[in-house]
Amino acid sequence: MKKKVMKGLVTLGLFLAVAVGAKAQSKDDKVTTDRPAFLLSVGPEAGIPLGNLKDHYNWTLGGSVQADYALVKRTLYINLNAGYTNIFADNTPGLDDLQLIPVKLGLKYYPFSNNNVYIQGQAGVSFITNSTGVYNDKSAAFVYTPQIGYLIPLGKGNYLDAAVKFDGNSKFVDGGTSNNVIGVRVAYAFKL
Structure with a gap:
């Protein structure tokens, strides 16, 4: 399964590179004004654990809802994201899947006015819903x-939001290590 997720990450990365290159050839400056002031997106997320987390967990799957609101000329947005993530355990006896509900606040910035490439940073809290079942304190x-x-325009205020992301979680147990995941989010987005 890790190989499939990694292939998906590479494919998405190549897709983004081609899309950005194609848009960079365009002289259309309307993109900034075409971006909605308020955007809601819903979609799945998948990833692979990194570091010590990958020793006992294989992959992640979940989903999230995100609201983006333009602060500055539809290039800088504030956003709120909430979702659910299941980190699937390997076959270690007595080890359960890890289930998280992340709630994050952040900023999204479109550095180029003529395309929809963005960078985003968020921070918040991941609530561990089954902390006693996975030996977390x-x-x-x-x-x-x-x-x-x-942000890929689909027409009439609808978009496909495709992204590569890194989730860095602090320690789930005292004396443990951080728990990191690299993944993708592909969401259907629409203006409100």
Whole structure:
């Protein structure tokens, strides 16, 4: 499964590179004004654990809802993201999947006025819903998420939001290590 996720990450990265290159050839400056002032997106997220987390967990799957609101000329947005993530355990006896509910606040910035490439940073808390079942002594952990993505127009205020992201979670147990995941988010977005 890790190979499939990694292939998906590489494919998405190549897709973003081609899309950005194609848009960079365009002289259309209307993109900034075409971006909605308020955007809501819903979609799945998948990833692979990194570091010590990958020793006992194989992959992640979840989903999230995100609201973006323009602060400055539809190039800088504030956003709120909430979701659910399941980190699937390997076959270690007595080890359960890890289930998180991340809630994050952040900023999204479109550095180019003529295309929809963005960088985003978020921070918040991941609530561990099954902390007693996975031998954790904490019920919440700090999470931060840098992300790079592309907002693909589908027409009439609808978009596909495709992004590569890194989720960094603080320690789930005292004396443990951070728990990091690299993944993708592909969401259907629409203006409100």
